[in-house]
Amino acid sequence: MAQRDDASAFEAARPMLLGLAYRILGSRAEAEDAVQDTYLKWQSADRSAIENPASWLTTLCTRRCIDLLRSARSARVDYVGAWLPEPIHAPAELDPGERLSLSSSLQTAFLLVLERLAPKERAAYLLHEVFDVSYPEVAAALGIQESACRKLVSRARANIAQSKARHATPLDRQEQLLAAFQTAVASGGTEHLSALLSEEIELCADGGGKVATILQVLRGKAEVLDFVGRALRAYWGDYRWEVMDINGGRGAVLWKDGSAVACVSFAYDEHGAATNIYIVRNPDKLSRLGGDGGGEGAQGGAREAR
Known part of the structure; x- marks a missing residue:
C-alpha cells in the first residue's frame, strides 16, 4: 500500500x-x-x-x-x-x-x-x-x-x-495570420500577409545544423515577405499542413512522407501585429509533434501547483 x-x-x-x-x-x-x-x-x-x-x-x-x-x-x-x-x-x-x-x-x-x-x-x-x-x-x-x-x-x-512577451492575442487574429501565411507560401501572394505584419517583423529558423535552412535572422517586411513568397513557396510546395496549437498559440506542423519536417509559430505585439515568425526544422525537436498531443504534460502549470 x-x-x-x-x-x-x-x-x-x-x-x-x-x-x-x-x-x-x-x-x-x-x-x-x-x-x-x-x-x-x-x-x-x-x-x-x-x-x-x-x-x-x-x-x-x-x-x-x-x-x-x-x-x-x-x-x-x-x-x-x-x-x-x-x-x-x-x-x-x-x-x-x-x-x-x-x-x-x-x-x-x-x-x-x-x-x-x-x-x-x-x-x-x-x-x-x-x-x-x-x-x-x-x-x-x-x-x-x-x-x-x-x-x-x-x-x-x-x-x-x-x-x-506575456500577453494574449485574440484567436481570430492568430487564425487570420496563419491563413495569410499559408496563402503566401502556396501562391506567392503576400499582400494580405503584409497587412498583418509589424514593420519590425523578424523571421528565424532553427535547423540545428542538421537540415538546410537560413542561418541568419531576416528583419523587416521586405526581406521576410520575399523569403516567404519566393523561397518557402519553392521549398514547402509539396508539404502537408496540419494546423494545431503550438506553444499556446495557433501554428502549423508540416509533413512529408509521414514525418514532421517543419513547425511554424508566431509572436505578436499588444496591437495584434505579428512581430516574429519562428520556424523549427531541427528533426530532433520535431520528433514529438505527432497526432497524439505529445505536449499535453508540459502545459501543466498553476492548476497543478496550487
Whole structure:
C-alpha cells in the first residue's frame, strides 16, 4: 500500500514537474530527462522522512533543471544558426482563464526572454509567478535567503514586463495570420500577409545544423515577405499542413512522407501585429509533434501547483 501511495504522489506531481522543467529548459526531451532523474531520486529516498512530497519533488526537479540548463547553455554557444525552444502541441482543453495563464507562459517569445535570465532567476520567476509557489518555498528550493529570492523574482518580472512577451492575442487574429501565411507560401501572394505584419517583423529558423535552412535572422517586411513568397513557396510546395496549437498559440506542423519536417509559430505585439515568425526544422525537436498531443504534460502549470 505504501509503495502504491508513493507512486501516486509522484504521478500527481508529474504534470507540474514536466511543465516547470520544460519552461526552464526550453526542451521537452531535456525536461523528460529531468523528471525521470527526479523519479529515480524519489524511488531511492527515505520517503517516510519527507513531510511534503510535492515540495520535495519540486525542489529536486528545479535543482536538476538548473544543472541541466547550465550544461545546455554551454552547448548552445556552438549551436549552428538560431536556437529556438522545442515546439510542443498544447491541446485547448482548459477553461479560458486557465488557458490564458498557461499559454502565455508557453509562448516561444516568452521562453526566449527567459533564455536571457540567469538560471536561478528564471527558476525563481517561474516557480512564483507561473506555478504560484510561495516565496519561502521558492527560496528553500533554490537554497537561498527569502530576501534574495524576492530580488530575483522582482528583477525577472521587470525584464519580462519590459519585453511585453506575456500577453494574449485574440484567436481570430492568430487564425487570420496563419491563413495569410499559408496563402503566401502556396501562391506567392503576400499582400494580405503584409497587412498583418509589424514593420519590425523578424523571421528565424532553427535547423540545428542538421537540415538546410537560413542561418541568419531576416528583419523587416521586405526581406521576410520575399523569403516567404519566393523561397518557402519553392521549398514547402509539396508539404502537408496540419494546423494545431503550438506553444499556446495557433501554428502549423508540416509533413512529408509521414514525418514532421517543419513547425511554424508566431509572436505578436499588444496591437495584434505579428512581430516574429519562428520556424523549427531541427528533426530532433520535431520528433514529438505527432497526432497524439505529445505536449499535453508540459502545459501543466498553476492548476497543478496550487
